[in-house]
Amino acid sequence: MYHIHFYQAEECHSGIRLDVFLSLENPELSRSHMQKLICEGLVEVNSIPAKASFRLKVGDQIILRMPPPVELVMAGEDIPLDIYHNDADLIVVNKPRGMVVHPAEGNYSGTLVNALLYCCKDLSGINGIIRPGIVHRLDKDTSGLLMVAKNDTAHIELARQLSIHSVDRIYLALVQGIVKNDFGRIDAPIGRHPKDRKKMAVTPGKGRNAATNYRVLKRFNKENLTLLELILETGRTHQIRVHMKWLGHPLLGDSKYSQAKNRFGLEGQFLHAKLLGFLHPKTGSKMIFEAPLPKELEEILSNLEE
Numbered sequence: 001m002y003h004i005h006f007y008q009a010e011e012c013h014s015g016i017r018l019d020v021f022l023s024l025e026n027p028e029l030s031r032s033h034m035q036k037l038i039c040e041g042l043v044e045v046n047s048i049p050a051k052a053s054f055r056l057k058v059g060d061q062i063i064l065r066m067p068p069p070v071e072l073v074m075a076g077e078d079i080p081l082d083i084y085h086n087d088a089d090l091i092v093v094n095k096p097r098g099m100v101v102h103p104a105e106g107n108y109s110g111t112l113v114n115a116l117l118y119c120c121k122d123l124s125g126i127n128g129i130i131r132p133g134i135v136h137r138l139d140k141d142t143s144g145l146l147m148v149a150k151n152d153t154a155h156i157e158l159a160r161q162l163s164i165h166s167v168d169r170i171y172l173a174l175v176q177g178i179v180k181n182d183f184g185r186i187d188a189p190i191g192r193h194p195k196d197r198k199k200m201a202v203t204p205g206k207g208r209n210a211a212t213n214y215r216v217l218k219r220f221n222k223e224n225l226t227l228l229e230l231i232l233e234t235g236r237t238h239q240i241r242v243h244m245k246w247l248g249h250p251l252l253g254d255s256k257y258s259q260a261k262n263r264f265g266l267e268g269q270f271l272h273a274k275l276l277g278f279l280h281p282k283t284g285s286k287m288i289f290e291a292p293l294p295k296e297l298e299e300i301l302s303n304l305e306e
Contacts, residue, residue: 002042002065009060018045019052022064037064076118077109083119084289089154089282090147091120091133094291097143097268102134112146122150135159136235141253141268143294144171145276157281162235168277171230171240172293174270174300175249176260178219179226186212186243190236199256200238202246210236212243220304225252227301241269252300264300272297 005026013021019038023031037043038052042065045054056062082094095101095112102113116123116133123133133148135158149155161167191207193199211233218227226249230240241257244250250258253266277288293301 002067005064005066007062007064009056009058009062011058013056014058016056017052018043018050018054018056018062021056021062026064037066042067076116077114078118079110079115081112081115081119082291084145084291085287086120087150088122089150089280090158091116091150092145092147092276092287092289095138095143095146095273097141097294097296100140101137101146116148120148120150123148136162138273139238139241139269139271142271142273143291143297144273145289145291146273147276147278149281154281158278161278165233166278168275168288169232169235169273170275171232172217172272172274172297173228173230173240173244174252174297175226175228175244176252176258177224177226177249178221179214179216179228179247179249182216184214184247186210186214186247188243188246190239190242200236200242202242208234208236210234210239210243212240223304225304240271264303266296266300270297270300 007021007025009016009021019031019034022034022038022043023029026034035052038050041049043050044063045056045060047061047063082096083091084094085092093112093116100111102111113134120133133150133155135147135149135155138144138146147158149158188202188210189204189207190200190210191203193201194203213231213233215229216226217229220226232239236242238257241251241254245254245257250260251269251271252262252264254269272293273291274293275288275290277286279285280287292298
């Protein structure tokens with residue numbers, strides 16, 4: 001049975017795309033998931049089926065027919081996980097570099113989701129078969145902490161915390177060049193790259209608001225590199241990688257956003273999600289987790305300090 005949701009566009013929604021509006025109203029669901037529902041005719045504007053690109057006007061009446069969660073049928077795989085917390089509502093894992101979070105074209109096995117399905121039989125079904133329990137993601141070559149929901153109630157609450165920017169997320173990154181200021185804040189919207197749809201870019205006047213705070217931990221003048229601590233205010237796709245590229249200091253090893261070579265032969269960006277903090281979705285207690293740099297990245301720092 002479908003769950004019916006009613007919305008009315010207000011002045012602040014004027015001109016916003018329908019799929020964007022629905023993803024903002026339902027932060028626990030991805031925009032691509034909303035686009036799928038729209039394509040299936042499950043969304044109407046003023047009683048007429050609408051396209052994802054429809055621009056809202058003040059007073060528009062939106063109806064969303066949400067289908068029931070799909071039973072998960074993906075296969076689990078016996079892949080070791082570095083588990084930091086595990087209870088009836090959520091699991092926190094330290095994702096290794098090189099592991100894709102969920103199956104997609106070219107990566108249908110060996111993902112974090114496959115590993116989770118093997119060790120956890122109770123994951124949230126909100127994001128469907130491909131992304132069970134996944135509340136937020138890390139890029140394939142970004143290591144570090146991720147929270148995963150085990151039921152829909154936990155999923156919705158954790159997604160809500162992300163949407164209001166109350167989740168603590170601190171990263172470590174080694175970037176090219178010497179960052180001059182000890183502290184800084186990058187406030188620049190991010191959207192699809194105008195020429196390469198597989199990349200993101202800072203898009204002034206377009207895109208979605210994005211803010212990243214950074215602090216210099218150490219400057220390696222001889223190697224022309226800087227170690228940064230970064231705190232996310234928002235969580236856009238490739239946010240840190242795009243913001244640092246825009247600042248003129250792309251991440252070491254990031255072949256997507258920089259063509260610079262590095263003597264370490266590092267494949268993939270030097271980026272690690274070292275701290276994750278949030279309120280437990282059921283008890284409300286504060287939970288904070290920290291994960292050390294993976295050995296590969298720690299060795300690079302050790303070599304720089306010699």
